[in-house]
Structures are given as structure tokens and as C-alpha cells.
Amino acid sequence: MTGRRIVSIVLPHLAMERWQRVMERNGSAPPDEVPLVLAREGHHGPVIHAANRTARLAGIQTGARVVDMRALCPELKVEYADIAGDRHALDRLVLWARRWCPWTVRDGDDGLILDTTGSDHLMGGEAAMLIEMETQLSRLGLSAGLAVAPTWGAAWALARFGPVRSICAADEVSWKLGALPVPALRLDGETVLLLRRLGLKTVGDVIDVPRLSLTRRFVKAPLQANPVLRLDQMLGKTAEPVASVDAKPRIHVQTQLPEPIFDPTAHLPDLCADLCDRLTQTGQGCRSLLLTVYKTDGDVSTVEVATSAPTRDADHLLGLFRDKVERINPGFGFDLITLTAGGVEPLELVQNAFDGNSDEALHLSRLIDRLSARFGPRAVTRPLLRESHVPERAEARGTALTTLERPTVEVRTDRPIRLFDHPEEVRVLYAVPEGPPAQFVWRKQTLRVARYAGPERIAPEWWTDRPGTRLRDYFKVEDQFGRRIWLYREGLHEDGRGGDPRWFVHGCFG
Template identity: 45%
Template sequence: MRETASSSGRRIMAIWLPALAIDRWQRSEGESPAPFALLAETAHGPRIAAVNAAARDAGVRAGAMLGDARALCPELAVAPGDPGGDLAFIEKLAVWAQRWGPWSALDPPDGLLVDVTGVAHLFGGEAALLADVAARLAVRGLSARPAIAPTAGAAWALAHYGPDRAILPGTGRGTILAEDGGGVRASDPNAARSGPPACTPPPSCEWSPSPYRGGMLNDLPVAALRLDPATLLVLRRLGLKRVGELSGVARDALARRFRSTRAPGANPLIRLDQLLGKVPEPLLPVVAAQLSLVQRRLMEPIRHRSLLDQVLGDLAADMARLLEGQAKGARRLELALWKVDGEVLVRKLELAAASRDAAHIARLFGGKLDDLDAGFGIELARLSAPWCEPLALSQADFEKAAEAHGTSLSACIDRLNARLGEAAVHRPQPVASHLPERAQRWVPPLEPERAVQGELAFHARPLKLLDRPEPIAVLYASPDGLPRRFSWRGQVHEIARAEGPERIAPEWWRMRGTARLRDYYRIEDREGRRYWIYRHGLASDGRGGVPEWYLQGLYA
């Protein structure tokens, strides 16, 4: 983890990709002259997430509801957005951006931070560096706004709200950042005579000899401090719309107003100190993960299954040696087979526990190759492990473990998954909820046990619950009395014994205020069959009409 501060010479470059989602779409589908927008599903319906230039010219803006956008632009074409793909793309872009500095960090959802300390001269200066960034990203179809400053906060502010390709000079030796009633200033007496920097911004931006005084940062909106929308609304109501206006307010007053919020995005003082370099801001560098991959290029195409099994065994052995050298085990494996006609056959395998047992991996993949059509032959086979976990070097062999203690649990689950499907094997796990349908959830079979918060004591509940409670018709002596007879699935059952009720209140933090109580009864009919039924609501609760009855479980 890195920390950026106002140490002498520190230079951070922020790269903002304002149209990342649209640029990615146009890279794959081609640029369209017609109005186009990407959608995001929300609780209130589809909302515009990103628009192209034609839609923007037609008045469509990101954040608008789809119905409102269609009213402005009836010919608007839409497609679902891909936030996960955008994040994966920018992660790869962060690794590629290390061509400009020793490390880079993500600034989600559409930005990067690159440490360019001491590397600008390799590109002909910081202005040439920013030009190189914009040009190389433009070649890849990405519009970008880069900026360089001594801190990550200042670089982010200039990239989002400053002039294009802005450069904020460093503090220099002996400069101490300070604040007073007259604004943010530098206390170096020689700063006023230092003159403008070599790389000046466009004439529309006022430049001050002091690095933190004047229009470069003070004239930026308070949104440049990376604050939450609620905090920005409070500052605007207080009449604080510019960064420089915060220095005109006593720091104690702001501290009292935001003393209960320690999150950086909700406290303008923390963000301001990060902007000025008084408080270090931790950044997590992106580290490229090396993909474990082995392959065999065949001298002659193969078509027979016996030869393919031999190649698969060789690949599994190569992968086992590679993972052993890395002290890792594979959790997910992908086998790609290139046919002579250019078609690529892919088979995926996910293991219940990390493993690098070659025989076990080859056996599992063998079951996935029964329906393989080799065509004119396979000329290239590649095995990769995109998901690996640390694994000690003294892993026991599956077959030896099976001989000594029977088949191991992880090997058994892997075989079941290979035969039934990756999502077919699960186990129930208790959940802290009084409602029967929410008292458990299905998890992967080898997922560690999680402690359930609080001990929930229940009455005797049936082991067999219906997937959905089924409505029944019930006769009872009084509105709140015990049931006497019920009809279920076309049959009438006379109740011989009844016990209850067990009252369960709704989960008010999940449900609406009109949710009704449940009264559960354990009943037995005259044939000795036992059921678990409940009455949904009370006659006098004022939350609906007549209470309804449901059957939810059966006793063995």
C-alpha cells in the first residue's frame, strides 16, 4: 500500500475516462451516428447510464429515466450497460498504464492514478507526458482527461474539474502549506518571485505563482473534493460552492458540523487536507497477476480419444509442476482445444478445494470430453488456471488418501460436480431469521461455517418444508381459535389434535409496515398425518381483510 503526501518531488497523474462505457461499446460495435444510450437497472426502472454524442445533442443526459429520455428523443436506441466489464477493462488498463510510472492504482469507476515521480523527463516534460497519455488512449478509442499534481486529491480534482491537461507545480524545497482567513497559501517567501511554471495552462485558467493560491484549486467546485452527494448538498445549503470558500470558514466550525463523520467522502476537512498533502492518502497499487498456463502444440492433428487423453494427462502433469513451483493449487481450470478448421473448444472445471493433483484433474476433464467432436483433428491444446489459491507443498495424493481413509470429501464433490454440473451440489447453512423460508441458505459444499448471530430457539419444526406455502381452506370455532377442519389439494382433513399458536412477527427491516403476523399450528388429522400450517394475519389487525391460511410443512 502506498501513501501520497506533499513530500518534495512527489508527482501523481490522474487519468479520467469520462465516456468509458460508451467508448467500450463503440470499440466492439462501432461508432453509431444515431442517438444511443446504455441502461442501468434500478429499483425505479431503467435509468440512462451513459450516452453518445448524438444522444447528448438531442438532450438526453446520464441519470435520466428511460421514459423521460424517450420523450426527448423518440429514436433513442438503448442497450444494457456492463459495469462488470467496465471494471475488468479498467483493471487491465491500469496494468498497461504502468508504462508511464512505476505503479498505478484504480480510481473506480472510470479513472486511474499513476505515480510519475521522476519520470517526466523521459517523455520530454510533464506537458509532453500528458500529450502522450491523451494520444495513446485516443488511438485505442478512449477519450481521456489527464492531470498532474503533487497529491492524488489535487490531480483528481484537476482531471475532473480543471482545464484540459492541467499541471499543478510542486511545492518546492522549504515550502510549507498553511491556511488562514485569506485563503490557502504557501509560506515560502520566494514563491511570489518564482514566476509561472514552464508548462502553463490555457489562458482561460488563471495561474498563480503560488502552487495552491488563486484560480487553479480555489476556484474549483467543492465537488472536486470527492465528497458524497449528501455532504455536497449540505455545503451548498451553507453557501460553500468553491474549494477556496472553505478556507474562509473557521476550521473549528466545520469540525463541529462534521465531527460525527469520519469517512473521507463525508468529511470536507479530511478531503481538503488530502488535497493539500497534509494527510496521507493510502492507495492500493495494481499488480499484474501471472496466469498459470501450459500448452502443447501437436506435430500432427489428433482425432482419437485415446491420444487426446494422453495429451490431457501431459498437460495436467505440466500444470501440476508449474503450480508446485508457485506453491499454489488450482480452483478453476480451463481447457482450450484448437481444431484444424479454426474452431476452439473450451471446457471449464471448478474444484471444491485447491488442488494440483494431475491424475485427479485429468480424470475430471475426461468426463467433460465425452461429447467432443474433433472434426478434422486438434492441433493445439492449452490448459490454464485463472483462479489459484496458496497451497502447501505437502499436499496428500488423492488416491493415497482414498486408500487410507476412503475417498476424500473434496475429491468426491469434484466428481459430483463434473457429473451433475458445477451448480448442482450445495449444502444448507442456518441464517439468523425467525421466518422459516429465510432460516437457511444454500452455500458451496466446502465453504467455511459462519457463526450465526444470536441463538434462535424454535419450537419443533418439520424437516420437510414446501418450496412455497400452499393456500388451504380452514374451519375454526372462533376467529382466534384452533382449526377444526382444513381442505388441501382437493381433500378434506378432520383435525384430531392441534397445538399452538407459535406467533412469528414479520421482519420490519425487510418488509413494509403493512406486513401481517403469522400464527403457526402443529396439527394431526384422524389418519395420523401431521402438518404445519399457519394463519396469515389477524381479524382485528387492520392490515387487510380476512386472515388467510397456508400449509408450509409436513412432519415425517
């Protein structure tokens, strides 16, 4: 084997940890003691895609059907996984990992591969390098398993089945990997099951089998079902290069100063204009700007601003730095200023004026950017639509500057724009069978129903609600004062899920 050194990083809980981080930003994360899983569609209904620690301790298994796991843990909370978002996050991590070496690729849906040949000495050796990688990932809220070995296959196996932060030298591959289970060969489930039936339970058992016998049995098998090819990749007999993806070119401008200064304000207009010219030439816009000053004592200070939509308007971006430049600590002065565009994406020029130009002042995103820059990104929020027919679950709140990938959801125009945070229970004086109450008391007022429309029946979501949750019948009613109210009846008479139905006001129209 050559002197190659390959690092494998496995992120076993990426989907759950990313979901929890997003919920924490929105202020809607459930407590840690609640068993929580993320589900995806399977051949026979939703299956478990990821589980938090509480759910795993309760016996919840990845890949099992949600309905089976609910029988094991009735209080299980189920949310749907954002698989496309997880893959996009992993693609960003591929480029983020370039800080350690120039060759990085994604490894499946839960890992990274880094070719660190000749790079470890820059970080004090391989042991220090793995600790640094684990530390930086933990700061992102991600738990990881890491291993370094001479081949991709060996590093992959040790990261998933070996001890914490494994280091394998070139002459240690056979005996260090021999005790690992057969799945360490990166084989599919059917092949693993076949090898186990043949009595081959470890990698060492496969190595001890005569090569001719294995070749005859798996000569026509594809790579993921061929233990001979996988074993050759692990031992370095078959090459498996790291074909690194190209990073997008960074768009930035800088100003080199003849002597140190203490305030970059005078140079910001030219920097913003030059950066936007470069964005225009490439037909792109940016969602954030990072202003960095390099001090004469070797330290740096940064200020970052963000936008709710991609833009390349220099005046607008310059205005976002107002009242923020003073946060820079100049120290003994700085002689280099850089401005870097972040969140770069394609941006087309849209004509919305008769003179052929684009009137950017019409964009609501500009107001959002100015408010967020002045009061903070968490002070300005916007509704986020979700896939749910239960009204209070169909919308959440998120920061206006955050872009979350969510499926396209149809907006219901026949419901109130705003709902009460908590439905308010009303006392029914007289109810029409299978219809709304003729009279009810709400907020100490007796209201009479003049006209109504409905009902709209909403059944419980079995994958989210607890057993015994009652269905709802929603009515749009108008009282004697002309107010239009949206109320619902929870449950039916003799439905076996409680006593008499209860009535609630959930929102108002107009």
C-alpha cells in the same frame, strides 16, 4: 508538474450492479420497474447504501433512513448490502485492471486509481484507452466514470464531477478544475459545509483565497479536513504516489510441442500432475482450471472447468475435461498448451483414513464437480441460507459451483427441511381459540388434528414487508393418519389489518 498520467475510475453503482448480477445468476432478480435499495446499519436504524435507477427517480437518496424513504415510496423493496463482498470485488478489479498498466490501487470503496504513465500509446492514445476501459467494465455489468490527469486528486475530481471520459493536460489543471464544486477536493462533510458558509463554493474560489489565510485556519487539520493539503495534491505541489499492491503469483504449466497437433488429450495427464505438484508445494488448491491452446495462425482457444471446493487432485481435475476437449477448435493445429489454476486458495491436507492419507473420494464436492461438468454449472444447485426469520426468505437457491459470502446463519432443526413453493390455503371447519384448527380441509381431504405444538409467532419484517402485512402463528400438527404438517394462521381477529384470519399449510415433516 511532471509528465505523470493518472487515471481515476469511479464505479458509483458497484454495490447495486453486483447485487443484481448475483440475483440474475440465481434467477431471483426483481423486475427493473421495482424500486429497490440496499441498506446498511446506521446510528438510528438502517440507512440507504445503494439504490437502483427506479428508486433514484422516485427520489430515494443515499444515506437517508429507510423508514423515511418508505414514507416517500411505500412500494420500496429493501435488501441488505454485502459491503464486505463489494470490497472484495473491488480488490479483484484492482488486479484485473493490470491489463492497462502495472500500477493500480483501490480508491476508497467505489473507485480505482491507475498510473498509466507511458502506457496509453499501447492502446492508441488516452482517448482510445478510456473508451477501452469503459467498454471492458460495461461487459462486467459495471457503469463507470473515467478521467485522466497529471495528479491523483485532479483525476479523482474530474471522474466524479467532470464530463464523461475527461482528459486533462498538465497545463489545464487550474482552469478545468476551477469550476468544480468544493467536494472535488476530497474533503469531509463538515469541512465542505464550513467552506460553503465562508462563501467558497468552487475549487477556483479556494485557489483565489490567500494561502496564508487558509494555512492559519487549517494548520492543525488532518488531511481529509485540510483544503490546503488537498489543493497541493490536486495541483501537483505535493506528491501522492500510487503504491500498487502485489498480485498473487500465477500458477500455470505449459507444454511446447515440436510440431503442431490437433488434440491435447494426450498431454493433459502430465499437465494436471505438474500443476497439482506446484499447488502442493505452496499448500494451495484451485477452484478452476483454464486450458489454452495457441494455434499456429496466432489465434487461441480455451476450455475452462470449475470445482465446488478447492482441490489439487490431478485425477479428479483431469476427469473434468472429459467430453470438453472436443470443444476446442484446433484450426491448422497448435504448438503450445498451457494450464492455469484459478481461484487459488490455501488448502490443508486432512487425514480421514488410518493409513495417514486423505481419502478424497469421501468428498461430496467431487460428485458436484462431475455433475456440473457434464450437465452444466446451472444444472446443480444448493441451498443458500439468509438472515431472515420469515421461512420462505431464509433460504434461496444458488449454483453449487458458486461461492457467495454470506453471514453464518443458524439452521432451524424444528422446521421442515423443504417448504412448499407457495403455501396452500386450507378451509377450517372448526378452530380452537388461540390454537390450531380442530378440523380442516386440505387437498380435498378432511383432516382431524390429533395433537399439536405451538404456536410460534413470526412478525412481519418491517424493512421488507408492505404496510398492513399480517403476522403469522405457526403450529406443528399431527393428523389422524400420523402425518405431521406445518401450518400457520395469517392474522388475528380484529387486528385492523384485514378480515378473518386465513390458514395455510407451509410444509410437511418427514
